[in-house]
Amino acid sequence: MKIIQFLKGLLLFIPVTLILSPLTKAFLFISYFNRLVLWVIRNKKKMLFSDFYTPFRNYSKRSQLYEFMVDRYLLANEPVTYLEFGVAAGSSFRWWLNANKHTESLFYGFDTFEGLPEDWGPFYSKGDMSSGIPTLDDSRGTFIKGLFQDTLVGFLDKNREALGEANSRKVIHMDADLYSATAFVLSQLYPFLSKGDIILFDEFSVPLHEFKAFQEFTNNFYIQLTPVGAVNNFYQVAFVVD
Numbered sequence: 001m002k003i004i005q006f007l008k009g010l011l012l013f014i015p016v017t018l019i020l021s022p023l024t025k026a027f028l029f030i031s032y033f034n035r036l037v038l039w040v041i042r043n044k045k046k047m048l049f050s051d052f053y054t055p056f057r058n059y060s061k062r063s064q065l066y067e068f069m070v071d072r073y074l075l076a077n078e079p080v081t082y083l084e085f086g087v088a089a090g091s092s093f094r095w096w097l098n099a100n101k102h103t104e105s106l107f108y109g110f111d112t113f114e115g116l117p118e119d120w121g122p123f124y125s126k127g128d129m130s131s132g133i134p135t136l137d138d139s140r141g142t143f144i145k146g147l148f149q150d151t152l153v154g155f156l157d158k159n160r161e162a163l164g165e166a167n168s169r170k171v172i173h174m175d176a177d178l179y180s181a182t183a184f185v186l187s188q189l190y191p192f193l194s195k196g197d198i199i200l201f202d203e204f205s206v207p208l209h210e211f212k213a214f215q216e217f218t219n220n221f222y223i224q225l226t227p228v229g230a231v232n233n234f235y236q237v238a239f240v241v242d
């Protein structure tokens with residue numbers, strides 16, 4: 001114990017490990033990639049719907065996952081509260097709006113509509129995916145423009161009672177790509193989650209973004225999310241709240 005304290009103090013005083021600092025991100029990536037591999041090993045057999053292993057990703061497969069969830073959890077005709085984080089031009093939002101026919105269902109889409117608020121990995125820059133607010137011809141749908149970090153707390157305060165109602169299942173669609181956005185949203189939604197609610201991730205297997213946010217959320221909040229479906233080698237994954 002004393003030797004560890006001594007060495008730690010010494011390494012803070014003489015920071016020789018700075019030599020390794022260019023590799024900090026790589027170490028973190030490897031650490032979370034390994035956690036992802038372990039997560040897949042532990043969970044792949046639990047899936048009720050999965051295409052694992054598939055050699056190539058096919059983005060259109062995510063609608064097969066949505067269809068599975070709609071059929072399995074009878075989402076076509078029951079009232080749902082659908083919350084989508086990351087709407088862009090509205091493609092997945094419209095899919096869910098069309099898939100559910102209940103007149104009391106409500107659909108909320110959150111986005112800056114001005115693109116990503118920060119770079120996402122090496123290929124997407126701040127401002128990419130800017131789309132403007134999509135148009136809708138269904139009065140059950142509403143878009144909330146702005147950073148989640150600015151809009152979500154007020155929204156939850158205003159809709160606290162409605163969101164707490166047990167007769168409407170919540171379907172939460174995490175499609176903001178970024179760690180920061182995903183971690184923030186999950187932490188804010190935690191008090192509103194009920195058994196049977198559904199959480200979809202659109203880029204689950206990105207180690208330092210949605211996967212890291214998911215791991216921290218489930219560990220830090222002691223919440224159990226059961227994975228039920230996945231496509232594209234766990235890129236898109238659907239969970240049910242236990």
Ligand SMILES: C[S@@+](CC[C@H](N)C(=O)[O-])C[C@H]1O[C@@H](n2cnc3c(N)ncnc32)[C@H](O)[C@@H]1O
Nearest residue numbers: 086088091092111112115116147148175176181
């Ligand atoms: C991949 S796109 C969403 C795609 C959409 N769900 C679809 O399938 O068509 C990601 C979106 O997340 C939004 N976004 C990311 N972080 C955000 C944040 N912190 N606040 C608001 N919007 C955010 C971006 O503006 C972007 O439009």
